[in-house]
Amino acid sequence: MAVNRMFRTCPASGLLFHEPAEKLMRFHAVAAVVSLLIGGILAIGVVLTRWQAIHLLPPDLFYQVLTAHGLNMLVFWIIFFEMAVLYFAGSTLLRSRLATPRIAWAAFWLMVIGALVNNYSVFRGDSSVMFTSYAPMGAHPTFYLGLILFAVGALVSCFVFLGTLVVARAERTYRGSIPLVTFGALTACIIAIFTIAAGAIILIPTFFWSVGLIDHIDSLMYKTVWWAFGHSSQQINVAAHVSVWYAVAAIVFGAKPMSEKVSRGAFLLYIFFLQLASAHHLLVDPGLTSNWKIFNTSYAMYLAVLASMVHGLTVPGAIEVAQREKGHNQGLFTWLRRAPWGNPVFSAMFISLIGFGFLGGISGVMMGTEQLNMIIHNTIYVPGHFHATVVVGTTLAFMGLTYFLIPVLFRREVMFPGMAKWQPYVFGLGMSAVSLFLMGAGTLGVPRRHWDISFAGNPFPYEFPGAAWLMMALAGISGLIAIVGGGMYLLITVGSVFLGKKIVTPGFQHVRARENVAAIPAAAPVITSHGSIGAGGMVAPGTFVLAMVFLAAFVLYYFINWKYLSTVWPLK
Amino acid sequence: MSALLPPAEQVWWKQPLDRVELIWIVIALIWCLIMFFMMPYWHIYGKQNLSNEAYRARPEEYAKKAEDMIAKYKVREEGGDLKVPVVHPPAGSDVYLIARLWSWSPMLELEAGKSYRIHLMSMDWLHGFSLQPENINIQVHPGYEHVVTVTPGSPGTYSIICNEYCGINHHTMTSRLYVVK
Ligand code: HEM
Ligand SMILES: [Cu+2]
Ligand SMILES: [Cu+2]
Numbered sequence: 001m002a003v004n005r006m007f008r009t010c011p012a013s014g015l016l017f018h019e020p021a022e023k024l025m026r027f028h029a030v031a032a033v034v035s036l037l038i039g040g041i042l043a044i045g046v047v048l049t050r051w052q053a054i055h056l057l058p059p060d061l062f063y064q065v066l067t068a069h070g071l072n073m074l075v076f077w078i079i080f081f082e083m084a085v086l087y088f089a090g091s092t093l094l095r096s097r098l099a100t101p102r103i104a105w106a107a108f109w110l111m112v113i114g115a116l117v118n119n120y121s122v123f124r125g126d127s128s129v130m131f132t133s134y135a136p137m138g139a140h141p142t143f144y145l146g147l148i149l150f151a152v153g154a155l156v157s158c159f160v161f162l163g164t165l166v167v168a169r170a171e172r173t174y175r176g177s178i179p180l181v182t183f184g185a186l187t188a189c190i191i192a193i194f195t196i197a198a199g200a201i202i203l204i205p206t207f208f209w210s211v212g213l214i215d216h217i218d219s220l221m222y223k224t225v226w227w228a229f230g231h232s233s234q235q236i237n238v239a240a241h242v243s244v245w246y247a248v249a250a251i252v253f254g255a256k257p258m259s260e261k262v263s264r265g266a267f268l269l270y271i272f273f274l275q276l277a278s279a280h281h282l283l284v285d286p287g288l289t290s291n292w293k294i295f296n297t298s299y300a301m302y303l304a305v306l307a308s309m310v311h312g313l314t315v316p317g318a319i320e321v322a323q324r325e326k327g328h329n330q331g332l333f334t335w336l337r338r339a340p341w342g343n344p345v346f347s348a349m350f351i352s353l354i355g356f357g358f359l360g361g362i363s364g365v366m367m368g369t370e371q372l373n374m375i376i377h378n379t380i381y382v383p384g385h386f387h388a389t390v391v392v393g394t395t396l397a398f399m400g401l402t403y404f405l406i407p408v409l410f411r412r413e414v415m416f417p418g419m420a421k422w423q424p425y426v427f428g429l430g431m432s433a434v435s436l437f438l439m440g441a442g443t444l445g446v447p448r449r450h451w452d453i454s455f456a457g458n459p460f461p462y463e464f465p466g467a468a469w470l471m472m473a474l475a476g477i478s479g480l481i482a483i484v485g486g487g488m489y490l491l492i493t494v495g496s497v498f499l500g501k502k503i504v505t506p507g508f509q510h511v512r513a514r515e516n517v518a519a520i521p522a523a524a525p526v527i528t529s530h531g532s533i534g535a536g537g538m539v540a541p542g543t544f545v546l547a548m549v550f551l552a553a554f555v556l557y558y559f560i561n562w563k564y565l566s567t568v569w570p571l572k
Numbered sequence: 573m574s575a576l577l578p579p580a581e582q583v584w585w586k587q588p589l590d591r592v593e594l595i596w597i598v599i600a601l602i603w604c605l606i607m608f609f610m611m612p613y614w615h616i617y618g619k620q621n622l623s624n625e626a627y628r629a630r631p632e633e634y635a636k637k638a639e640d641m642i643a644k645y646k647v648r649e650e651g652g653d654l655k656v657p658v659v660h661p662p663a664g665s666d667v668y669l670i671a672r673l674w675s676w677s678p679m680l681e682l683e684a685g686k687s688y689r690i691h692l693m694s695m696d697w698l699h700g701f702s703l704q705p706e707n708i709n710i711q712v713h714p715g716y717e718h719v720v721t722v723t724p725g726s727p728g729t730y731s732i733i734c735n736e737y738c739g740i741n742h743h744t745m746t747s748r749l750y751v752v753k
Contacts, residue, residue, distance in 0.1 A: 060740055093576055130737050136714065137697045137739060180575040219698055219713045246575040256574035259589045262597070285711040286626035286692075286718030294611045302604035309600040310593070317592060318575075370611045371620055377709040378700045378735040445707040447700070447735035451743040459651040460746045462704050462731035538592045547596055551603065558607065562614075568706050570619035570723045 005097060006510040012503075013251075013408050019510050020101035021091035025084045025409055027108060029402070032080035033493055035115065036395075039072035040486045043479070047434075050380075051476025052454055052469060059451040063128040066449060068119065070131035074390060075150070076115045081398050082188065082240045083111075083157045089185035089243065090164035096173040099163030103156060110153030118146025130449060132226060135206055135217035144207035148200070155196045158189045180257050180264065181250070184243030187267040192236045199229035220285060227281040237390055238308065239270055241352065241397040245315045248349040248397075251404055252340065255322035258314050258540070266314070269307035283373035293370050305365055312357045313547050316350075317540040324533035324540075332535070332542040344420045348400025351428035356393030359435050360385060362554050372561050375568060380450075380472075381442020388435040391482075396428050399489050406493065412500030420492050427485025433478035441471035622710070622720060629717040631695045638668035642678050650679060656747070666691060666719075671699040671712045673739060676732055676747035682724045684751050693717045700736030703749065709735060724751040 006019040045065040048056040057065060091098040098104060120142060121127040127139035165186070168174060178186070202225040208214045246263070249255040257263045279293055323335035340346050363385040367376045376382065406414050414420055446453055446468050453472070455461035535541045574580075615621050645659040657678040661667050663686030670677045672695040682688055692701055694714040701710040710720065734745035 059743065063737070063740065063742075128740075134698045134736075174578050176578045176580075179577050180579070218715065220716060223698075223713075250575040254574075257579075258593055259587050260579045261587045262589050262593045282711075284622060284709060286713060286716040289624045290615060290621070294608075302608055305607075306597075306600050306604050309604075310597060313596045314593060317590075365607065369607065371614050371618065371622070374620065374622065374709055375707050377711065378702065379707070379709065443707075445702065445704045447702060447733060449737040449742070450735070453743075455743070455746060458744055458746055459654055460656075460731065460748050462733055462746060465705070539590055540592050544592050544596065551599065555603070562610070565620050566618065568620055568708055569703075569725050571708070572619075572621050572623055572721045 003097065004101065007097075008510045010408050011505045015092050015408060016095045017409070018091045018097045020104070021087050021098035022409065024098070024101065024104055024108060025087050025092075025405075028080050028084035028087070029405065029409070030497070031108075031112060031115075032077050032084065032398075033490065035072045035076035035080060036486070037490055038119075039069050039077055040483060040490065042066075042069040042072065043483055043486075045069075047476050047479035047483070049451065051473055051479075052452075053473060054476065055452070060125070060128070062451050063130075063449070064122060064125060067128045067130050068122045071118060071122065072115075073395075074131060075147075078237055078390065078394060078398075079150075079154055080111065082192075082236065083108075083154065085240055085244065085398075085401075086157065086161040086185050086189060087164075089179075089182045090161045090168070093179050093182050094164070094168040094174050096164055096168030096171060099160055099167045104160040107153045107156035107160065110156070111150050112153075114146045114148070114150025114153055116146070117142050117149060121146060132230065133206070134226070135209065135219060135222040138210055141207060141210040144203050144210055148203050148207060151196045151199050151203070155193065158192050158196075161185070161189050177260075180260060181243045181247045183264055184239055184246060184267055187270055188236045188239035188243065190271055191232055191239060195229055195232040195236060198225060198232065202226050202229060220282075220288075223285065224282060224288075227279075231281060234386075234390065235270060235304070237394040239267065241356070241394040242267075242308075242311045242315070244397045244401050245311070245349055245353055246318075248345055248400055248404070249315055249319050249322070252343065252346045252349075253319050253322040255318040258317045258321060262310060263314050266307040266310040269303050273303040273307075280368035280373070283368075283370050284377045290370065302365075305361075308357075308361060309547075312353065312361070312550070313543060315353060316546065317543040320540040320543045321533065329533050332545055335542060342421050344403045344424050345400050347421075348396050348403070348424035348428065351424055351432075352393050352397040352400065355388055355396070355428060355432050355435075357550060358553060359432060359439075360389035360393055362557050363435075363439060364389060365554075366558055366561050369558075369561075372565055375561070375565055376442060378448055379442035380438045380446045380448045383448050384435045384438030384440075384442055387431060387438065392428055392431050392435065396424060396431070399427065400424065402489075402493055406496045406500070407503055410497050410500075411503045412496045413503060414492065415495040415500045416492050419488050423485055423488040423492065425485075426488060427482055430478050430481030430483075430485050434475050434482055437471045437475035437478060441468050441475065444468040444471070446472065623718075625719040627717045627719075628715060629693060631693075631714065634668070634691075634693045634717060635670060635695065637691075638670050638677070641666070641668050646678070647681065650748075658750070661688065663687065665689070669693075669701075670695060671701070671734070671745075672696055674734070674741040674745040676734075676745065679748050679750070681750040681752060682722075684724050684727045684753060687721050687723045689719055690722050691717050691719050697738050698736045699734050699738050699745065702733045702735040704731045704733060706730065711736060724749075727751045727753050 004020055007016055009016050042065045045057050046069050048054045049062045121140045127143040129137050129139045133139055209217050283293055320335045328335045328338045406412055453464055642657045645661045646657045647660045648658050649655045650658055658681055659678045660681040663683055666689045668691045692712050694712045699712040701712050730749040732747040732749055
């Protein structure tokens with residue numbers, strides 16, 4: 001079988017696309033967007049039911065819709081998109097042909113079938129078990145089967161990515177080390193492989209249990225292994241969206257990493273210290289010792305948190321340096337004021353960074369503290385937290401990247417550019433508000449995954465304080481704003497990809513690369529010194545100030561919660 | 573577009589790092605260590621820590637222990653036709669709370685400022701013990717008997733709601749907890 005060596009060079013960005021890789025990326029992106037569309041429609045039902053004044057859906061439908069919302073968003077939208085990112089970081093950035101395109105296609109279709117089968121099971125109505133599907137609550141066998149097929153597909157795609165790295169090295173398509181963004185994608189891929197292994201360990205027996213071949217699944221064992229899968233997969237998201245941040249900083253500003261060593265070292269910390277993170281989902285569970293909980297939640301002394309704090313500095317830091325070198329060198333924040341706030345690629349990335357750090361990061365570390373978890377566990381604070389990480393953080397970063405990919409990958413002009421300008425703000429700020437209000441309600445004890453906090457008709461109702469109701473109503477309103485923002489994104493992407501004006505470049509075509517792919521690109525210029533930019537001996541003083549503001553917010557919030565904990569009933 | 577291109581220095585791990593980065597790494601590391609030490613610190617000096625005491629148990633045996641306790645300390649019934657027993661166990665004693673689809677049993681009446689060994693276990697699926705408005709939340713598993721020593725605060729009527737999704741009537745799984753002088 002002849003190897004396909006057809007490539008094209010993007011006239012706008014200079015990126016080199018391998019023909020099959022390009023097609024695969026397009027299909028993954030489309031599958032991702034379709035999942036987002038489904039999840040987004042379901043979000044309307046979720047948010048309007050939890051807004052008690054509207055209380056849209058009946059209970060069975062609510063739990064069904066919530067299950068499907070979680071799965072389509074968290075699993076299908078994000079992972080389809082991530083696989084596109086892997087192929088981009090592997091094949092396109094390394095200017096290499098994709099290894100084994102046929103296998104990659106088989107993996108893609110396996111993922112599609114898995115997603116369909118899983119959605120079918122939830123649609124049946126007997127699998128409203130939430131995406132966590134805690135045994136011994138059982139779902140229809142197709143629920144687990146769908147997830148297993150999807151996971152196998154994703155695993156195979158990961159190996160195609162690794163294979164591509166091998167091909168690129170063997171065919172010498174680049175010089176030296178792989179680019180930072182590819183390094184980040186590699187981090188995501190390695191974590192994904194471990195994660196999916198954990199998923200297999202738990203989902204395969206559960207599938208056998210659901211068809212009657214195994215008669216008992218221990219609930220604690222299930223929950224522990226499930227979160228080795230469920231939590232680590234969030235780390236895939238973090239590694240992926242941090243890579244996207246670096247990519248966007250490079251695309252929009254030509255920013256170079258402040259230092260490769262620090263950024264890569266931080267990615268390595270993710271790999272080394274993440275696997276045990278399932279512990280923070282078990283902090284209030286019986287049968288595990290405090291020592292185990294403390295060691296594992298602290299991710300061996302919070303080294304993964306440290307890594308995220310480092311990326312949180314180096315990404316804006318790199319932007320600041322690039323901006324200052326372009327002449328925006330006055331004062332502390334001129335570089336930021338002069339940033340292209342009307343360019344959705346940038347604004348999405350920047351809101352993603354701030355929202356992920358300030359809302360998602362701080363709340364996550366707080367919740368993940370052994371004792372503090374007691375006043376948070378399973379309240380709606382938890383969805384508040386992860387809508388900041390996985391929606392404002394990951395989803396919005398991917399949205400920003402899409403605006404770059406539409407012309408480059410799909411060769412279409414972005415439709416409704418005026419709307420695109422606003423989309424990251426509507427979605428990002430709406431969603432940040434959702435997170436904040438859900439966190440507020442959670443602090444007042446409002447449970448997650450709960451149909452009716454009015455407890456109507458219940459012999460022992462609990463009356464939540466008025467503030468909790470207000471918070472849920474505000475979450476509902478901001479949820480609608482976020483849904484509008486999501487709708488704008490869908491309209492723009494679907495419109496552009498299928499109906500947008502084609503970008504035609506005369507003489508443009510795929511060309512056969514003879515020996516290798518193309519001329520090896522020059523490496524990035526060596527940075528000898530940053531000249532005279534910055535202030536106070538720092539090249540990025542503005543970023544440093546932002547980081548200190550972040551730290552102050554973090555410390556304050558962390559200790560406020562200890563204070564709050566100290567007022568609840570003593571227990572031991 | 574350098575994050576997209578191979579690094580100029582082949583040996584990127586030998587590149588010097590910038591001052592901003594170095595200072596931030598040191599600060600962030602110190603903060604992470606402080607957060608790490610807060611947990612053991614609270615185990616020694618704090619008053620709110622979950623116990624490590626848990627036993628494997630069979631649902632029937634656990635239910636039996638709870639029934640025995642109910643027979644001994646029942647003071648009344650509540651909830652009309654539901655006839656949920658209310659128990660007033662002596663301070664310091666072992667109190668058994670059963671979680672099942674979709675109810676809690678028995679209802680507890682405890683004395684403020686006294687300590688009780690509250691046992692929690694589910695008969696079937698996962699449930700969530702959520703005491704409101706205190707907002708103390710504990711996961712309840714089937715087959716694991718979790719013992720927490722609790723000292724109720726001020727007198728009043730508290731609610732227990734289930735906050736782990738446990739099927740279609742999850743939102744109806746509520747109970748009360750009375751704290752008396
Ligand atoms: C577009 C606007 C969105 C709105 C208004 C929204 C709203 C909500 C709300 C209110 C809940 C909590 C329901 C409850 O626990 O009772 C929820 C759950 C959830 N959402 Fe979203 N969401 C949106 C988008 C997303 C996106 C983009 C993702 C993922 C990338 C996502 C992932 C999830 C997950 C995983 C759950 C948890 C489901 C469960 O508890 O099983 N959501 N959503
Ligand atoms: Cu329950
Ligand atoms: Cu429940």
